[in-house]
Amino acid sequence: MAAKLPAAGYxxxxxxxxxxxxxxHDxxxxxxxxxxxxxxxxxxMPLKSDEIIGTPTLVTQMLERAGYRVSQV
Incomplete structure (x- = not known):
């Protein structure tokens, strides 16, 4: 191992x-x-079971695949 691991924690x-x-530590x-x-x-940062994480690029691609035309403002 290149660096020393801590005695406790992660x-x-x-x-x-x-x-x-x-x-x-925890x-x-x-x-x-x-x-x-x-x-x-x-x-x-804890996530709730119904929370979805995505980038703006992901949202744009989903809208385009659903048939929407996405334009810059």
């Missing part, structure tokens, strides 16, 4: 070079969550 390891890119207790990383800081 680590995010980049598989390609086995570098620890972030560490955190793992979220939710079924689904978005994970954000800024530098070596990790944060989680």
């Amino acid at each position: 680590a995010v390891v980049r598989c390609s070079d086995e570098v620890v890119v972030a560490t955190f 793992f979220p207790d939710f079924d689904r969550a978005l994970t954000y990383r800024k530098g070596d800081e990790i944060s989680f």
Whole structure:
């Protein structure tokens, strides 16, 4: 392992070079969550069971496939 793992808690390891890119103390207790990383800081945002996550590009593609014409404003 390229970097030392923490004695307690969790680590995010980049598989390609086995570098620890972030560490955190507690793992979220939710079924689904978005994970954000800024530098070596990790944060989680819980998602409800009915929440759907997508990019603006995804929404545009879905509208186009449904037959809508999407234009820039």
